[in-house]
Amino acid sequence: MNYTESSPLAEATGVGFASGLGSITPVPSNETTCENWREVHHLVFHVANVCLAVGLVIPTTLRLHMILLRGMLSIGCTLYVVWATLYRCALDIMIWNSVFLGINILHLSYLLYKKRPVKIEKELGGVYHRLFEPLRVPPDLFRRLTGQFCMIQTLKKGQTYATEDKTSVDDRLSILLKGRMKVSYRGHFLHNIYPCAFVDSPEFRSTQMHKGEKFQVTIVADDNCRFLCWSRERLTYFLESEPFLYEIFRYLIGKDITNKLYSLNDPTLNDKKVKKLEPQMSLCTQISMLEMRNSIASSSDSEDGLHHFLRSSPSTSSLPVSSPQQRASAKMKPIEEGVEDDDEVFVQGSAETLKARQLH
Secondary structure (H helix, E strand, O other): OOOOOOOHHHHHHHHHHHHHHHHOOOOOOOOOOOOOOOOOOOHHHHHHHHHHHHHHOOOOOOOOHHHHHHHHHHHHHHHHHHHHHHHHOOHHHHHHHHHHHHHHHHHHHHHHHHOOOOOOOHHHHHHHHHHHHHHOOOHHHHHHHHHOOEEEEEEOOOOEEEOOOOOEOOOEEEEEEEOOEEEEEOOEEEEEEOOOOEOOHHHHHHOOOOOOOEOOOEEEEOOOEEEEEEEHHHHHHHHHHOHHHHHHHHHHHHHHHHHHHHHHHOOOOOHHHHHHHOOOOOHHHHHHHHHHHHHHHOOOOOOHHHHHHHHOOHHHOOOOOOOOOOOOOOOOOOOOOOOOOHHHHOOOOOHHHHHHHHHO
């Protein structure tokens, strides 16, 4: 008869396995596994979460909201590192929050660097506060504008900035910083240029689409002058990359041309009078300036247009002026004044009103 004798090791293994099975109790699927919650974490943990929550609810309408956000995130991450190191002893939590802390500190440092006070040179401070600051140009943008491709140049009294029919208008654009310049056309005085005004704004505007043109006026330093000078080509490329500053320049140059037209209408106009007249532009003044501009622009090859303007100027009424025949220039066309018909503007009145008009 064949039989197998059981060894003591096998018997012990079987008994241990059976007792292990008996100790296993199945967990029902509908019961929660978190019957015994752990104790509440340390106060540092909760303060860290409060900092994160405050940083996330900061409204974006605040001027410094990004700096405040990064600051609160940095404080929260710092408290997380302290909690994980001293109270939790969790290496992974400490490492991850250290990485987040480093990122937020770098971003916060960059934002603070951008908000640093930018110092503007004393000589350029007047131009910035007079022209660019009212239009909300940031100091750092103005410093970029004046620090890369421009220089401050000097002209002694009597030296020439530009000569008519000789100096090219393609080279530069300048703002007068100190002194006074005198503008003349074929020996006749037109107007003065005072500090914080563009020297050659009309030429810059009229020749933006054409190259190789020459100055139509002569500009001479009437005092010892200092002016800020940009390379026109490099300035154009820079303004193309800065649309906001491009619009600012368009506005400033247009305003400067208007002031020069006022000066042409009244050669005794100084810098203080220009300030007062800027918001007081009447229709009659606009018409007189328009006629003066057309007179000069329509005869760039002769003195007829200038004489036509000087004939109506009180300061030169004693000059003998012949009746000119204006000829259109090939480079510059005069502005056409739109003549409105009274019948299209006013409502047709009574018969008596029509008779009165015919008598006049």
